[in-house]
Amino acid sequence: MKLLNRDVDYAARALVFMARANKPTVSVAQMEGTIGVTRPFLRKIMQKLHKAGILVAVKGKGGGFALARRPETITLAGLVAVLQGPLKLNDCVFRKKICQNHGACLLRHKIAAVEARLISEIEGITIKDLI
C-alpha cells in the first residue's frame, strides 16, 4: 500500500521547486530536468493543481505556473485530496448491506479513528516544511 502516489510525489517536488525559484512564473520545461519526469506527465499534474486552485497558470510564451497561495498553506493532505481522491482507509466490504457482524463494525470504528489521525498528520505537513 502506498500512502502517496507518484502524482503527489512529483507535485510536492515541483511545488518546492517553484517556492524556491522566487520567480513570477515557472514553466514545466524549466522544471522537468530537476524533477526527473517527462514534460507531458508533469504537465498533467500541474493542470490538476491549477484546476484545484493551488496554482495560477499563465499561458503563452514566457508563461508558466505560480503558487496561488503561500507555501505554508499548501498541505500534503490537500495534494492527496486533489491527486488521489479522498483517503478512505475505511472501505467497508459490506457497502449497501446492513452490517450484521459486530466484529467487523468494531473494525470500521477503529480504522476510522486511525484514518482521522493519519489525515490530521498529513494536514500538518506543508510545502514550506519541505523547502
Next chain:
Amino acid sequence: MKLLNRDVDYAARALVFMARANKPTVSVAQMEGTIGVTRPFLRKIMQKLHKAGILVAVKGKGGGFALARRPETITLAGLVAVLQGPLKLNDCVFRKKICQNHGACLLRHKIAAVEARLISEIEGITIKDLI
C-alpha cells in the same frame, strides 16, 4: 487508497467468528454464510493465515481451523503483513537513483514518521478488541 484490502477484512471477521465459536475447530463451510464470502475465497485466506502460523489446521472430516494463539496476540498489523505485505507508505520514486532533491527527502523523512505511527496504531488493534 485502502488501508485494508478485502483479505484482511474477511480474515478479521473469520478470526472473530472463530474466537467466539469456542469450539475445537471451525470449518470454512461453517463460516461462509456469516462471513458473506464464497467458500473457495475464504479458504484461500485461511490457508495464508495457516501458513503464517496464525491458525492451526485440522484436515479431514470434522476438521477445520483453530486460532493458534490467543485473540489478544493477533494484531491487525499482523494480518496486514501476512495478507497485503508490508506497509510502505514511503515508496520513493527515486529508488536506485541518489536523491538530489532535498525537498523530496524531507518528504520521505516526514512520511516515514507518519508510517511508523500508523503501524504502531494498527499493532494496537487485536482480534480480542473486535469480539
Next chain:
DNA sequence: ACATATGATACTGCATGGGTATCATTATGT
C-alpha cells in the same frame, strides 16, 4: 469406500495507476 475437510496452484477478469500522444488555445517577440 465415501464424504468432508484442508493444501497447493494456476488461471481469469477487472479496476487502477503510470505514462504517452494529440490537438486546441493563448500569449509574446519579431
Next chain:
DNA sequence: ACATAATGATACCCATGCAGTATCATATGT
C-alpha cells in the same frame, strides 16, 4: 502576420495488482 512557446483538454495504452474461480491432491472420520 507569423513562428514560437507555453498551457488546456482529452483520449488512449499498458503493466500491475486485486478479487475471485477452478482444479486436483491429500488427509481423516464413519
